[in-house]
Amino acid sequence: MRTSLTLILLFVTATARADEPIADAANDRFAQAANRTFAAFDSPHEQTWQSPFFFMQLADTQYGMFTGNKGFEQEAALVQRTVQHINRLRPRFVIVCGDLTNATPKQDRYQDQVAQYRRDFSKVDADIPLVCVCGNHDLGNRPTPESIASYQSHFGDDYFSFWVGGVCNIVMNSSVLKDPSGAPGVYADQQAWLQQQLVAAKDAQAKHILVFQHHPLFLTQEDEPDEYFNIPLERRTPLLAQLKQAGVRAVFAGHYHRNAYGTAGAMEMITTGPVGRPLGKDPSGLRIVVVNEAGIQHQYWGLDDVPAKVDLSTTSNPK
Numbered sequence: 245m246r247t248s249l250t251l252i253l254l255f256v257t258a259t260a261r262a263d264e265p266i267a268d269a270a271n272d273r274f275a276q277a278a279n280r281t282f283a284a285f286d287s288p289h290e291q292t293w294q295s296p297f298f299f300m301q302l303a304d305t306q307y308g309m310f311t312g313n314k315g316f317e318q319e320a321a322l323v324q325r326t327v328q329h330i331n332r333l334r335p336r337f338v339i340v341c342g343d344l345t346n347a348t349p350k351q352d353r354y355q356d357q358v359a360q361y362r363r364d365f366s367k368v369d370a371d372i373p374l375v376c377v378c379g380n381h382d383l384g385n386r387p388t389p390e391s392i393a394s395y396q397s398h399f400g401d402d403y404f405s406f407w408v409g410g411v412c413n414i415v416m417n418s419s420v421l422k423d424p425s426g427a428p429g430v431y432a433d434q435q436a437w438l439q440q441q442l443v444a445a446k447d448a449q450a451k452h453i454l455v456f457q458h459h460p461l462f463l464t465q466e467d468e469p470d471e472y473f474n475i476p477l478e479r480r481t482p483l484l485a486q487l488k489q490a491g492v493r494a495v496f497a498g499h500y501h502r503n504a505y506g507t508a509g510a511m512e513m514i515t516t517g518p519v520g521r522p523l524g525k526d527p528s529g530l531r532i533v534v535v536n537e538a539g540i541q542h543q544y545w546g547l548d549d550v551p552a553k554v555d556l557s558t559t560s561n562p563k
Contacts (some may be wrong), residue, residue, distance in 0.1 A: 285407060
């Protein structure tokens, strides 16, 4: 009886109507990426190093992937477990690196999946900032100004930056890096903006510069051949040179639905497994990233193994 009741409750939660009203607090939370910054953080205050902190990186919630958009009960259950971990551990912020939904903006189930994503993540405590990053499912594999505008209407800017405790965090629209042909103006504008952000971070003496996007620049080797999961060399090679010259500490991504790791000089390329459906041996989970003055440490945790607390003095090997 308990199992049946649980399944019924999950079904009711996960199939709520897309046009069901969402609380004002939820609307505010998902509109904070605006004017190329993130409203939850006071950038002038946050540009100064304060003390070690940690954040949680998620990727590929991808509501609807388990069933080919016929339902999203499994994804909703996994996200709801993730939110419990977030509220228990209380990170400085949470960032979801793309593919929030499985349906793209033109597909019938998109609005339902967006509504459930917003509903589930509205349960994150209000004092824990939630940062959303766009992925290829959120924009389409060939993003256009129209698909980007659709994403922005639900989740705010597709690229922006924010400061936390002396660390400059840059969020990129990697779908236009992957294929700029449908939105060449967005790609060009983002590239010019990125250079401005890197210069400003250096001038402000950022303790670290971190980049967040959906697509990995590469999986394990910076010069690896082009494939579905990485950024084409044509745009990857100059971008890597730009990021390395600026002293970027790490790039965080998703998209691969499993973990991968590589380096480009001193810069780490960290690809994180999914909250939603895995495509490899890594289970559904999340990454905990500890930021201290000297560097960062990070580890991926399956949802069954998330630690009871985070020790800011503990270092761990990338995974």
